[in-house]
Amino acid sequence: MILYHGTNIDFTQVRLDMSRAGKDFGFGFYLTTDKQVATRQAERKLLQYGIGTKIVQNYYLDEQKLEELKVLRFDSYTKEWADFVLLNRQNKEPRSLHDYDVVIGPIANDTVGFQIRRYTEGIITKAQFLQEIMYHQVTMQYFFGTERALTILERK
Numbered sequence: 001m002i003l004y005h006g007t008n009i010d011f012t013q014v015r016l017d018m019s020r021a022g023k024d025f026g027f028g029f030y031l032t033t034d035k036q037v038a039t040r041q042a043e044r045k046l047l048q049y050g051i052g053t054k055i056v057q058n059y060y061l062d063e064q065k066l067e068e069l070k071v072l073r074f075d076s077y078t079k080e081w082a083d084f085v086l087l088n089r090q091n092k093e094p095r096s097l098h099d100y101d102v103v104i105g106p107i108a109n110d111t112v113g114f115q116i117r118r119y120t121e122g123i124i125t126k127a128q129f130l131q132e133i134m135y136h137q138v139t140m141q142y143f144f145g146t147e148r149a150l151t152i153l154e155r156k
Contacts, residue, residue, distance in 0.1 A: 002156070003031035003059045003142055006041030008052035014150050019094075025103040026088045026096030028145035031059055031153075032107065037139050058156040061142070065152040066102060074105030081105055082130040089116055101149035107141045 019027045032038050035056060042054040074081040085108050091097050119129040144150050 001033075001061045001063055003033060003061055003153075004035045004038035005029070005031045005057040005059065006038035006043075006045065007055050007057065008042060008045040008049055010055050010057070012155070014144075014153070016145070016147065016150070017094075021092050021094055022089055023143075024085050024088060024108050024141065025100075025105070025143035026091065026098060026145055027094055028096060028143045029150065031061075031142045031144070033140045033142075037107065060154040060156050062152060062154075069101035069146075069149055069152070070099065071102045071104065072098070072100045073103075077106055077130060079126065079130060082126065086116060086119070086129070096145050098145075101144070101146045103143040103145070104140060107139045 014029050016028060019029065021027055023030065032041075038056045039054065042056055046052055046054050072084075074084070084103075084105075087097060089108075115124070115129055115132045118124045118132075119126065124132065144153065
């Protein structure tokens with residue numbers, strides 16, 4: 001399977017310490033199954049940081065190797081997925097709050113921070129929160145949170 005990573009600066013080695021806290025599945029390296037989504041992420045990073053160029057990196061994942069790792073999978077938008085995203089988005093520490101090597105699941109839409117505030121302030125219910133953070137179409141993301149997980153990725 002080919003996965004994509006959008007960035008503004010090319011690199012040859014993934015460094016988990018370059019990740020940022022407060023992401024959907026925690027502190028780690030993110031890829032997607034959708035090349036257009038990765039392209040938009042690269043464009044966003046270029047605008048955000050103002051340096052570099054739009055780059056979409058391709059990685060090969062042998063899905064059978066996932067069996068060797070601790071993997072959490074969300075096949076669709078569910079209450080459990082929303083709870084997990086909420087937990088991780090609220091974490092501001094440079095480490096994940098879970099011990100999964102890989103997490104696979106839908107991408108939350110770009111309004112997650114706003115919706116988290118609305119939910120935690122009691123403005124919307126958990127059901128409304130879930131509805132509000134769904135991406136228009138289910139697009140899967142792959143989180144790699146450990147050095148061990150990174151060994152099963154091959155840059156193409």
